[in-house]
Amino acid sequence: MRIVIRHEIEQSFEPPVKSLNQALRLTPRSHESQHVVRWRVETDGDSRLRLGEDAFGNVVHALGVSGVTSQLRIVAEGVVETFDAAGIVRATVERFPPGLFLRDTGLTMPDAPSREIAARISGGNMIERLHTLLLRLQHGETEARDDEAAQTNPQDTDEAEALAHRFIVCARLMGAPARFIAGYVLHPEEREGKRHVWAEAYVEGVGWIGFDPVNVICPHDGHVRAAVGLDALDAGATRAAPQPLSVASSVSVRRAD
Amino acid sequence: MLEQSFWDEMNASGGDVRSVYAKIDAWLRETPPDVLSARRSQAELLFRRIGITFAVYGSKDASERLIPFDIIPRIISQSEWGLLERGLVQRVKAINAFLTDIYGAREILRAGVVPDDLVFRNPHFCPQMAGRRAPHDIWVHIAGIDIVRTGENEFYVLEDNARTPSGVSYMLENREVMMRLLPDLFAAHRIAPVENYTDLLLNCLRSVAPATAAREPVVALLTPGQFNSAYYEHSFLADRLGVELVEGSDLLVRDDVLYMRTTQGPKRIDVLYRRIDDDYLDPLAFRPDSVLGVPGVLNAYHAGNLTLSNAVGTGVADDKAMYTYMPEIVRFYLGEEAILKNVPTWRCREPDALAYVLDHLHELVVKEVNGSGGYGMLVGPHATREERAAFREKLLADPVNYIAQPTLSLSTCPTFVESGVAPRHVDLRPFVLTGANGSRVVPGGLTRVAMREGSLVVNSSQGGGTKDTWIIEDPDMRALASFSSQRSV
Numbered sequence A: 001m002r003i004v005i006r007h008e009i010e011q012s013f014e015p016p017v018k019s020l021n022q023a024l025r026l027t028p029r030s031h032e033s034q035h036v037v038r039w040r041v042e043t044d045g046d047s048r049l050r051l052g053e054d055a056f057g058n059v060v061h062a063l064g065v066s067g068v069t070s071q072l073r074i075v076a077e078g079v080v081e082t083f084d085a086a087g088i089v090r091a092t093v094e095r096f097p098p099g100l101f102l103r104d105t106g107l108t109m110p111d112a113p114s115r116e117i118a119a120r121i122s123g124g125n126m127i128e129r130l131h132t133l134l135l136r137l138q139h140g141e142t143e144a145r146d147d148e149a150a151q152t153n154p155q156d157t158d159e160a161e162a163l164a165h166r167f168i169v170c171a172r173l174m175g176a177p178a179r180f181i182a183g184y185v186l187h188p189e190e191r192e193g194k195r196h197v198w199a200e201a202y203v204e205g206v207g208w209i210g211f212d213p214v215n216v217i218c219p220h221d222g223h224v225r226a227a228v229g230l231d232a233l234d235a236g237a238t239r240a241a242p243q244p245l246s247v248a249s250s251v252s253v254r255r256a257d
Numbered sequence B: 001m002l003e004q005s006f007w008d009e010m011n012a013s014g015g016d017v018r019s020v021y022a023k024i025d026a027w028l029r030e031t032p033p034d035v036l037s038a039r040r041s042q043a044e045l046l047f048r049r050i051g052i053t054f055a056v057y058g059s060k061d062a063s064e065r066l067i068p069f070d071i072i073p074r075i076i077s078q079s080e081w082g083l084l085e086r087g088l089v090q091r092v093k094a095i096n097a098f099l100t101d102i103y104g105a106r107e108i109l110r111a112g113v114v115p116d117d118l119v120f121r122n123p124h125f126c127p128q129m130a131g132r133r134a135p136h137d138i139w140v141h142i143a144g145i146d147i148v149r150t151g152e153n154e155f156y157v158l159e160d161n162a163r164t165p166s167g168v169s170y171m172l173e174n175r176e177v178m179m180r181l182l183p184d185l186f187a188a189h190r191i192a193p194v195e196n197y198t199d200l201l202l203n204c205l206r207s208v209a210p211a212t213a214a215r216e217p218v219v220a221l222l223t224p225g226q227f228n229s230a231y232y233e234h235s236f237l238a239d240r241l242g243v244e245l246v247e248g249s250d251l252l253v254r255d256d257v258l259y260m261r262t263t264q265g266p267k268r269i270d271v272l273y274r275r276i277d278d279d280y281l282d283p284l285a286f287r288p289d290s291v292l293g294v295p296g297v298l299n300a301y302h303a304g305n306l307t308l309s310n311a312v313g314t315g316v317a318d319d320k321a322m323y324t325y326m327p328e329i330v331r332f333y334l335g336e337e338a339i340l341k342n343v344p345t346w347r348c349r350e351p352d353a354l355a356y357v358l359d360h361l362h363e364l365v366v367k368e369v370n371g372s373g374g375y376g377m378l379v380g381p382h383a384t385r386e387e388r389a390a391f392r393e394k395l396l397a398d399p400v401n402y403i404a405q406p407t408l409s410l411s412t413c414p415t416f417v418e419s420g421v422a423p424r425h426v427d428l429r430p431f432v433l434t435g436a437n438g439s440r441v442v443p444g445g446l447t448r449v450a451m452r453e454g455s456l457v458v459n460s461s462q463g464g465g466t467k468d469t470w471i472i473e474d475p476d477m478r479a480l481a482s483f484s485s486q487r488s489v
Helices: A098-102 A112-119 A126-141 A147-152 A156-173 B019-030 B033-050 B078-102 B116-120 B168-181 B183-188 B197-207 B231-241 B297-302 B326-334 B351-359 B385-397 B477-488
Strands: A002-027 A034-043 A047-053 A059-082 A178-185 A194-203 A207-211 A223-229 A238-241 A246-255 B069-077 B142-151 B154-161 B219-222 B244-246 B251-254 B257-260 B271-274 B307-309 B364-368 B402-406 B412-417 B420-429 B431-435 B438-441 B446-450 B464-472
Touching (some): A002 A178, A002 A223, A059 A223, A059 B251, A112 A126, A112 A156, A156 A178, A194 A223, A194 A246, B033 B412, B069 B168, B069 B420, B168 B464, B197 B219, B197 B431, B219 B231, B351 B385
Parallel strands (some): B219 B244, B219 B271
Antiparallel strands (some): A034 A059, B364 B402, B412 B420, B420 B446
């Protein structure tokens, strides 16, 4: 599927700041089931963007602004060609052995509920256990959602993030390296997609497999992977210091005509 | 086990006075207790005037406390020091090679010498440094290696401090106070100087400046601020080094260059001697809520426009779990046996070791792998039944987080306490400086002393005190004789 994405972020600073630095992880990379046809990241104002790569192989733009700033606009847009691979992610840029992704982080500390969920999953091979986890999380964690509401609800990505973290914690407790993925999704039956986050777990002999706990599916050709990390902090679209007072984002994800 | 006898650095095991202590022994014999007491009061007054205090975390009543200072110096001979020095330099060399490797080719993991998960799951391993090299491949410019002694030639490394080791200000202040307080005793010994530490440190820091730096690289010392327990040391060192003492809010990064704000406009910094933890260093890379650090400072470092001292991610080399592998690490990189021994250690992550530790809690010291300052540890022989039971639960819940060691027979040194001169347990933290021109160890270090009788915990946060540490020329017998006759005249 050919997907056109436009992600616009408006930040405002009050009081205005004299200098700011940000890290933007807004650029997808190609891998076996995802080919980036074209992509660009732009900002307005007196700012500079410098292209780099972080420890996980994400494309990062270091954004620097000197001079008094009260408003900043960041736009990422491009076209990505995707292929369905049943959630299996191959030929990605990997800078670490999978074992690194067993690390706990501040946002993925094992807690009692996660330990309980992980402890109750047994039998079958690791892929089966991870699928069981995917089902359990959805049923145990959230009430049935109205899909209309999910489209417009700003809490939507928060929920997806919480579930992805929970999945990651449980998978690691079960012995599978797991990581956080940020990107975009366009479901087959929908006209407009959105910003989205999910997880990946590593299974010996198979490789990295995507799991999308909010949608209880493995990623399909509507999922576009933009950044990877140990948790949401590593993979977030922007990291800013000083923090903006408010952020407004608009995301458009559509099938190319 | 409780009745073990300890080796005393002055009397050996109750025998004759060791020759290095001959003059100290004579001095103690002929100085009446009230004079010693007066000297101690003077010392305390001097420290109060200097203002050298430290804060104890979690103690409400005394936010600023004076570390007890003992006026009886600790003596180590040049030949003993020579051995220590070689061992320290070797160890730091291995630590730097290890850090270069695990953030680079990871040969040691491939060789199976150190388990992968001990590195990758170590909270101090810093993924952001993977694939990066430190300038000159030196990660740890300043190391504090804690040493204990158990006998004539028996030295053990108790722990490595490769992040932001503190305590060097006490080494320097103790020496100054001793020179003022006891000039005669001082003059009677040929004591290796420690005063040049700050010169060596400044040279060391400048030697690792990035290639883009000015001919006279600008160094600054970054402190978390006055509420940090070591703030006194930060301001002391900045003063002695003649460099700016800065906080995060004084700094900014522009185009991958670090600047400090001055009244004359931004001034570039080439080397940042940072005394704040990795986690707080850069809110863009680490904890996003940190207000102590500088946004973008890691980019400046990666771009080669700044040297951070110590480098980021060095904590993976100094945690107590990695410590147990240090003899193998030395062998792997240097092809030599470690000159300084490790204390035998049970890794509770290994089931057999855990079983042993649980069976012998009453005679072992159990420590958290990432703990420091004597917090979160169990000293088996001194613990109550309840404390041991509570620790057993902790161990079972999270064995990976603990190591255990036998209670070492730490050496004692004569110490002036309320009841007079009595032996008290000591350790030693020498400081190893490593720059582009190699490693230097200032002859001496911080001797910490457990002021309570029988106590083995020397940490200042737990009531430990300090002593001046004298590295003296090996005594020759004629000089000794003439000293005694002079004094008795």
